[in-house]
Structures are given as C-alpha cells and as structure tokens.
Amino acid sequence: MKSGFAVIIGRSNVGKSTLINSLVKTKVAITTPKPQTTRRPIQGVLTLPNEGQIVFVDTPGLMQKAKDPLTQRLSKYIADSLRDIDVVLYVVDATRTIGNEEKEMLKIAKSIDQPVLLVINKTDSYESRDCIDFYRDLASDFSGVVEISAKTGSNQDKVIKWILENLPEGDYMYPDFQVSNMTNEEQIGEIIREKLFLRLREEVPYTTEVEVHKVEEQKNGVLRIEADILTTEERYKRMIIGKGGQGIKEIGQSSRKELESMTSKKVYLDLNVKVDPHWVSRMD
Numbered sequence: 001m002k003s004g005f006a007v008i009i010g011r012s013n014v015g016k017s018t019l020i021n022s023l024v025k026t027k028v029a030i031t032t033p034k035p036q037t038t039r040r041p042i043q044g045v046l047t048l049p050n051e052g053q054i055v056f057v058d059t060p061g062l063m064q065k066a067k068d069p070l071t072q073r074l075s076k077y078i079a080d081s082l083r084d085i086d087v088v089l090y091v092v093d094a095t096r097t098i099g100n101e102e103k104e105m106l107k108i109a110k111s112i113d114q115p116v117l118l119v120i121n122k123t124d125s126y127e128s129r130d131c132i133d134f135y136r137d138l139a140s141d142f143s144g145v146v147e148i149s150a151k152t153g154s155n156q157d158k159v160i161k162w163i164l165e166n167l168p169e170g171d172y173m174y175p176d177f178q179v180s181n182m183t184n185e186e187q188i189g190e191i192i193r194e195k196l197f198l199r200l201r202e203e204v205p206y207t208t209e210v211e212v213h214k215v216e217e218q219k220n221g222v223l224r225i226e227a228d229i230l231t232t233e234e235r236y237k238r239m240i241i242g243k244g245g246q247g248i249k250e251i252g253q254s255s256r257k258e259l260e261s262m263t264s265k266k267v268y269l270d271l272n273v274k275v276d277p278h279w280v281s282r283m284d
C-alpha cells in the first residue's frame with residue numbers, strides 16, 4: 001500500500017482547486033474565475049482500494065510581491081504546506097504566458113527536494129496553443145510532466161499513476177469514507193464565499209470573509225444555518241447588500257440551492273452582512 005501527501009502548488013487561477021475536486025471526485029474546494037479564491041490549505045482524500053491513499057493538499061495561489069495582510073497570510077500558508085510533503089504537483093496554466101509571477105513560482109518549485117510533477121493544465125482551451133511550448137520547455141527541471149485538463153479530466157490517470165509511483169509505502173491516514181478535513185461549518189462557509197466571489201466585482205471579494213455560527217437540524221427536518229458575511233468597510237457592505245437588498249438576496253438564494261443539493265435537506269439560511277475591519281488578523 002502507498003500512502004502520503006501530494007501538495008498542489010501554483011500561481012493563482014491556474015486551476016488547482018478544480019484539479020483537486022476532479023481528482024477526489026467531490027467538491028472539496030471552491031473555484032471561481034477570480035484570483036485568490038482559495039484561502040486555506042484544504043485536504044482532499046483519494047482512497048484506492050489495494051493501491052493506497054493519496055491526501056491531496058490544495059493551497060492558495062502565489063501572488064506576486066503583494067504587501068497586503070491577506071496576501072502575506074496566504075503566502076505563509078503556502079510555505080507551511082510545503083513542510084510535510086511526499087510529492088508536489090506544480091500546476092501551470094497553458095493559456096497564460098510565463099510572467100514574473102510564474103518565474104517566482106518556478107523558483108520555489110525547483111527548490112523542493114521531494115519529487116515534483118509539472119502539471120500543464122487547461123489544455124482543453126484553444127488559447128493554450130500559443131504558450132504551451134514554453135511550459136513544455138520547463139519539463140527537464142522536474143521529475144515528470146503531464147498535460148491535463150482539470151475541467152474535462154483528461155490524463156488525470158497519469159497524474160495518479162505518477163503519484164503512486166513516488167509515494168512511500170504506508171497505511172491509510174484517514175478512514176476510507178472520509179473525503180476532506182473540513183468541518184461542516186467550514187464547508188458551508190466556503191460555498192457561501194464562492195457565491196459571494198461569483199457575484200462581486202473588482203476588489204470587493206478580497207474584503208470579505210464568511211463565518212458560520214450555527215448549523216442545526218430542526219424538528220421539521222429543515223437545516224437552519226446562521227452565517228455572517230464580514231467586510232472591511234461600510235461602502236462594501238452597501239455593495240454586497242445591493243439595491244433594495246437584491247445582491248444579498250441572490251447570494252443567499254444561490255448558496256441555499258447548492259447547500260440543499262449538498263445536504264439533501266431543505267435549508268433555511270439566515271445571512272447577515274457586517275462590517276469588521278479586523279477579520280484578516282484573526283485568520284490562524
């Protein structure tokens with residue numbers, strides 16, 4: 001039996017979270033077209049009977065020399081995630097050119113002692129044709145290279161095969177029914193944050209956090225969820241609530257729809273927007 005941690009790294013928006021969801025065949029991480037969607041390392045567990053267990057770790061995307069407290073916190077999570085690892089999946093986005101941010105990421109990836117697989121993603125996209133050769137040229141610096149689409153699932157069997165070849169022997173780290181390390185509250189908070197990110201424009205998503213206070217099944221079978229959307233300034237609060245409350249209504253509706261299909265229960269969602277300038281400093 002093989003067993004161990006496969007940490008997924010890469011700059012923001014390359015498709016790390018889409019990949020982990022597709023590899024573990026469950027939505028453990030939220031995904032949006034906006035950078036800095038992932039805020040915490042998230043584990044997704046793939047148990048392969050008779051072969052072993054892979055614990056994937058999704059990480060926040062690396063951003064270029066940003067000095068704001070949130071980005072600094074996310075960079076620390078990336079560094080922390082690279083401590084206890086067996087193998088690394090270094091994900092690049094074939095639709096984008098290699099800029100300074102990728103060069104930073106490349107430096108980190110090359111400095112890792114454990115086996116690193118270069119994962120060239122988004123090969124399903126027509127736009128990957130112009131840039132893909134630049135990424136292919138990087139292959140000689142790594143233990144292996146695979147061209148995939150996290151969206152369609154192409155070549156993911158090759159990723160898993162490479163991981164199993166490079167993992168140490170060992171027993172399961174999680175029971176075979178467990179798919180993620182997140183609590184219910186954390187998972188619900190992430191779904192709401194995804195809907196928030198999808199609806200808000202410009203910098204507003206980065207001023208927000210979601211805190212879930214209560215998840216309780218009532219006698220009538222309805223799941224009652226109480227959550228706050230925190231934002232750093234009054235003007236952002238107004239933008240989130242929207243004209244006549246339309247914004248918060250839509251965020252609530254789309255969150256509830258997904259939470260109902262996730263839990264197979266009827267959901268009552270009590271969602272409030274609050275100003276709290278200090279939520280970043282409370283991230284652990």
Ligand SMILES: Nc1nc2c(ncn2[C@@H]2O[C@H](COP(=O)(O)OP(=O)(O)OP(=O)(O)O)[C@@H](O)[C@H]2O)c(=O)[nH]1
Nearest residue numbers: 012013014015016017018032036037038061150151
């Ligand atoms: N065409 C195409 N789009 C993809 C693929 N994988 C991811 N995407 C899109 O790329 C965007 C970013 O995906 P995420 O999975 O959130 O990216 P991430 O690397 O986790 O981003 P951060 O958490 O912000 O670092 C989303 O709009 C995805 O739908 C792919 O294989 N093909």
Ligand SMILES: [Mg+2]
Nearest residue numbers: 016017037038
């Ligand atoms: Mg992500």
